[in-house]
Amino acid sequence: MKSPEKVEHVVFNAGAKITQKQKDGLLHFVRNNRFLDEAEISKENLTLVSKLKNNYLAWGKKILGIDLSERAPDSTRVHIQPKDSAKALEISSRHRGADETLSGYAVREAEEIVIWEKTDRQSIKETLNHEFTHIFSHKSMIVKEQDKKFGLKIQNTGYSNLNNTRTTESGEKEESPILAGFDEMMTETINIEVLNNLKKENGQDYLEMSVGYYPGVLLLDMIIEKIAEKTKQNEKDIRKNLYRGYFQGKMGELRAIKNVFGLEAMNFLSRVKPLNLMDAGSMFASAEDIFKLDSQKYFSKVLDYEEGATITLSNGIKIKKYFPEI
Numbered sequence: 456m457k458s459p460e461k462v463e464h465v466v467f468n469a470g471a472k473i474t475q476k477q478k479d480g481l482l483h484f485v486r487n488n489r490f491l492d493e494a495e496i497s498k499e500n501l502t503l504v505s506k507l508k509n510n511y512l513a514w515g516k517k518i519l520g521i522d523l524s525e526r527a528p529d530s531t532r533v534h535i536q537p538k539d540s541a542k543a544l545e546i547s548s549r550h551r552g553a554d555e556t557l558s559g560y561a562v563r564e565a566e567e568i569v570i571w572e573k574t575d576r577q578s579i580k581e582t583l584n585h586e587f588t589h590i591f592s593h594k595s596m597i598v599k600e601q602d603k604k605f606g607l608k609i610q611n612t613g614y615s616n617l618n619n620t621r622t623t624e625s626g627e628k629e630e631s632p633i634l635a636g637f638d639e640m641m642t643e644t645i646n647i648e649v650l651n652n653l654k655k656e657n658g659q660d661y662l663e664m665s666v667g668y669y670p671g672v673l674l675l676d677m678i679i680e681k682i683a684e685k686t687k688q689n690e691k692d693i694r695k696n697l698y699r700g701y702f703q704g705k706m707g708e709l710r711a712i713k714n715v716f717g718l719e720a721m722n723f724l725s726r727v728k729p730l731n732l733m734d735a736g737s738m739f740a741s742a743e744d745i746f747k748l749d750s751q752k753y754f755s756k757v758l759d760y761e762e763g764a765t766i767t768l769s770n771g772i773k774i775k776k777y778f779p780e781i
């Protein structure tokens with residue numbers, strides 16, 4: 456008998472009731488049931504996928520000491536398609552309300568990535584590496600079995616729990632993802648570090664990038680800077696632990712934040728939604744008292760970035776906004 460494919464990060468939370476044979480069947484399902492038609496990937500895009508994947512794996516080994524190779528999605532699972540293609544539209548309709556701004560999507564349960572094809576190669580690169588980060592940090596899945604039929608639901612990706620539901624006052628159940636906005640802040644922060652690894656090829660000392668969720672990314676940067684200041688720890692070590700926890704599902708690493716700012720901070724980070732991250736004003740208004748951050752410093756960084764000035768993050772990475780040609 457052929458031994459099952461090793462997919463270390465797929466955790467079957469339904470646990471005891473599922474036999475090995477059923478698990479194997481599910482793995483087969485996950486790996487073979489494609490959400491999208493198999494579209495042939497162009498040579499140019501295939502080269503980009505391999506380059507980003509290799510850079511990612513090298514970064515994981517060197518900086519975090521983690522081998523992420525088992526999680527790397529196969530290049531046939533990366534779809535770079537025109538935004539008006541039927542399948543791209545199907546994905547954006549799954550992502551309610553965000554379709555205008557969305558430039559890519561990670562179908563986490565199928566380990567599949569969809570990127571809207573455009574002439575701007577830089578934007579494709581940034582989005583692809585961001586979606587890779589989601590796939591690399593996808594860890595667990597809930598399996599529901601009923602009458603020999605299986606349903607799959609993703610649970611933990613990075614620090615987020617996307618399948619949490621809560622009961623409203625009127626008794627209805629509604630989706631209430633936990634740490635989803637915080638997870639996007641982390642994802643894009645890691646995206647910056649991984650892409651910064653490639654910047655040497657342009658011969659620039661700064662990273663030219665259109666940072667996703669930048670008001671949230673700049674907030675997280677100040678939070679990490681403050682933890683280093685308060686605990687007299689090396690800023691790089693704090694990042695390394697938070698990043699490792701993100702990929703390995705060790706929620707305990709978040710104690711670095713809780714210990715300095717208290718439970719209220721965790722409460723804020725649990726509730727902030729990805730779309731909130733784009734509104735620097737109202738997000739900072741809620742965060743200011745909790746994290747005791749310098750508002751002038753924050754807003755001047757946000758403004759400098761928006762206007763195209765080079766800004767320096769707390770890890771020393773210099774960023775200059777990339778303005779895509781329209």
Ligand SMILES: [Zn+2]
Nearest residue numbers: 585589639642
């Ligand atoms: Zn994302």
